[in-house]
Amino acid sequence: MERSEQELVRRANLEKIRELGIEPFPAATFAVTHLAKEINKTAEFAEDNLSTNLTEVTVAGRVMAQRIMGKAAFASIQDSSGRVQIYVSRDDIAPGEDKALYNTLFKKLLDLGDFIGVTGHVFKTRTGETSIHVKEFTFLGKSLRPLPTPKTDDEGKVHDAFNDPEQRHRMRYVDLTVNPQFKEIFRKRSRLITAMRSYLDGLELMEVETPILQTIHGGAAARPFKTFHNTLDMPMYLRIANELHLKRLIVAGFDGVYEFAKDFRNEGMDRTHNPEFTLLEFYVAYKDYEWMMDTCEALLEFSVKTVNGGETTTVKIGDNTIDFKGPYRRLTMADSIMEYTGEDINDADEDALRAICKRLHVHTDDSMGRGKLIDEIFGEHVEAKLIQPTFITDYPIEMSPLTKKHRSKEGLVERFELIINGKEIANSYSELNDPIDQRERFEEQAKLAARGDDESMPMDEDFLRALEYGMPPTAGIGIGIDRLVMLLTGQKSIQEVLFFPQMREENLEK
């Protein structure tokens, strides 16, 4: 492997540090007393700016900038909270005859990206920047590759930004080091999940884990990843959903269960799809989809407030401000189509629907049944227009093989999707718990499979057996966590809300 000039210099510096008798990768705990942000926030200055309440602080982090001026130098140290400036003067850190600690180690052998720890007192420079006057510094870890060096000027303009999406996503460790502003996306993601978990715990639901490796992939319409178990000598699938397992747990007698599930779908990738993604699913016994709508909007309102760190329920996305405060608008699918197209699909048979599609310039083909035609009209003419959180209810039965038939409307099921900013965020229904009906639905799916639909759901005899033992009426929901994070952080690409989005293999040989 060819090494660049800068890498060779750093390796040489590494050896020279060892020659000074200093371990470049020390093992011992380093006792940090303050984060950079705390120092910048809590320092209170005396009149002369030379002394503060912070008479001795110890911080650690990467050296991100160095400004050396002969016998003194400034540097920026970056830790998890941000950056703080340090001031190093030769005679303070090397008071004796031997000035090697400053002249050799600090000035020559220290490279941008190296980890150091410093101890000193806090003061304010002539130009007004809070800084640590270093009296002791410790080498904590060498960086052998040069980091990109984005810089921000007086006007806030960023120069040399590290902004190539490929490099940022492949080397997230570099990205988040030099673009720490993106850390906030992941902090929000973490806060969102924590908030949702605490809300669901408050409902006395139990967090569970169910198999990712499955012999039958059920619970959604999608192509799975296939793998193989050597000892069992059988093919297995990575789960596309955990729905059927969570419902087995309702059969088992838990009143409510939830799981933040990594699911895997072997389909196209684009700005809203990654092969593995996170879905929160939860199921609650003795509830229906009406209850679930109430719960969903309460959960989201609570979670958005928590993520925003206050009472704010709004999020700005481009030109739109989305308000997660409930209650959300509820609209049946038929009414939504009436509202946005003026077409009445309520009593339309398949031929009538085809005529409507033609009028609306919706593309159709012969394989589409009634449900699919309605779904196409909705997808083409309604979905993108629903910006504020909206529950679309009462879906055609054909596309919902796990959903209970509507209690009063023929041909429909008790299902809703939550649409926000024109995108589906959640999908929920009154769960089908009639095992005889469920078996018929699976048989319908098998017919689709026989016609070549590779996304149809396979028959799951064990799941049917569970239902035959009896499942209480249950409401269930799946909420797309990645997409919700995209909304809350204003990101247009799913890659920006995943630490390590899927990418093709990189050739590192060269």
Add this chain to the structure above:
RNA sequence: GAUUCCUUAGCUCAGCCGGUUAGAGCAUCUGACUUUUAAUCAGAGGGUCCUGGGUUCGAUCCCCAGAGGGGUCACCA
């Protein structure tokens, strides 16, 4: 999967309608500098111009194929 655009130094980018030795800023190296902050000043080094073919006297540039990435569409959440 289809289509389109992109790939030049560690980073961000110029450039070459095909022509000696491929440029800049930051970063790096050498030197100066004890309150700087995109530190400054003086000097220097650094390149498989994504890869492989082809056309040509000559290709980083044109053509073909491939790799990787971005956008759009299709499938889907």
